[in-house]
Structure formats: C-alpha cells, structure tokens
Amino acid sequence: MVQPSVKQQIVLAAERLFAVHGLEGVSLRQISAEAGNGNNTAVQYHFGSKERLVQEIFEYRLPDLNERRRLLVARRRPDDLRAWVECHILPVLEQGEQEGSHYLSFVAMLQQHGRRDLFESLPAELAKPTTDFVERIGALLPHLPEPLLGHRIAQVLAFGVHAAAQRERTRTRGGSVLPFAVHVGDLLDGLVGFLRAPLSATTEVVLGESGPSEPALPLYP
Known part of the structure; x- marks a missing residue:
C-alpha cells in the first residue's frame, strides 16, 4: 500500500477536522497534529492559509x-431528467460510502456557513461538470421560469450533498442506514419529483408580485 505524502495527509486531516468543527473551529497547528506531523508549521509551509487548504481539498x-460523472454519461447516454440527475448525483452519494471519507460533511459544512466564495474560486475545469449539468437540466424544465429554475436546481444539488453527508456521518458513527441502492433510488425519486413539480397558482401569483431577482447559483460538491 502506497503511503500518503505529507501534503495528502494534511489534506485528509483538514477534511476530517473541518467537517466536524468548521473552518473557524480548527487551527493550522491542530491540522498538523491530526496529520501526525511534528512540525507545527507544516500546514502553513505547504499551503499558506486555510483558504488555500480548502481549495486543495476540492x-x-x-x-x-x-471523472466518474463523465464515465456515467458516456455509458448511459442520458436523455431524460432522472438519468441526468443520477449521472451527476450518484458519484456524490458513492463518495460518502468510501471508508475514511469526510468530504460530503466538509462540503455540507461550507454550504451551511454560506462560504460561497470558496466554491466560486474553484478552477473552471473543476466547476465545468456542474455548470454543464445545470444547463442540461434547465433545458428539460421549460415550465420553470427564473429565478425558480435556478433555485430548484441549486436546492437539488444542496440536498443531495446534505443527504450524503448525513449518511456519511451516520456510517462513521456505526449507525444504521438504508441499503445503498434503496437510499439512492428513494433520493433520486424525491429530487426528480421536486424538479418536475408544477407551479401552484399561489406561487405564480407571488412570483408575479415579486421584483426581479437573480437565479440561485449552485454550490459545487
């Protein structure tokens, strides 16, 4: 088994600690200690700041x-809403099943604390699969006007992350969870149903009465 590099050990330690305590609840010194590094300045030497360390986790x-998303799209050639949602969300849910992973809890923490700035500074090539997904899903939901279209897509992506994070935390504690295939199927049913739901008369009225607003932007997992 290949021994993780010092930088990789630090990244994984930061992911674990940030997932539990948040960015403000963890010092660079604590991350060094969690990574098993006796040098208290190792994190600052390799990464410089917490913000840069967050980028390294992504x-x-x-x-x-x-890459998993790309392979799913190539294999399944999705042509409907559920298939596209599955190709994008399934890799997120699979990530939460990996032993030692705290990534989904980490992303959920950033979303909960409104750290959109840390998502928006991602390199374009890392964000592109999500922006492409948003465009394709939007084209399949012509009944939804903006800003509701962007809002629903953003909510679906956020809920997928939080559902995976909750399961990830439960598994880490040794708690009981649904069989993975059942969990995936039920979650996809709910997400697709939410996207397809028609606007009620009440929502149409209040939407017409509200002023112009920007569509919500998704937070990348």
Missing part, C-alpha cells in the same frame, strides 16, 4: 468525482 476530491 482539487484532491473533484477530479475523481468528475
């Missing part, structure tokens, strides 16, 4: 997630 996890 850059460590997202290439594999995005």
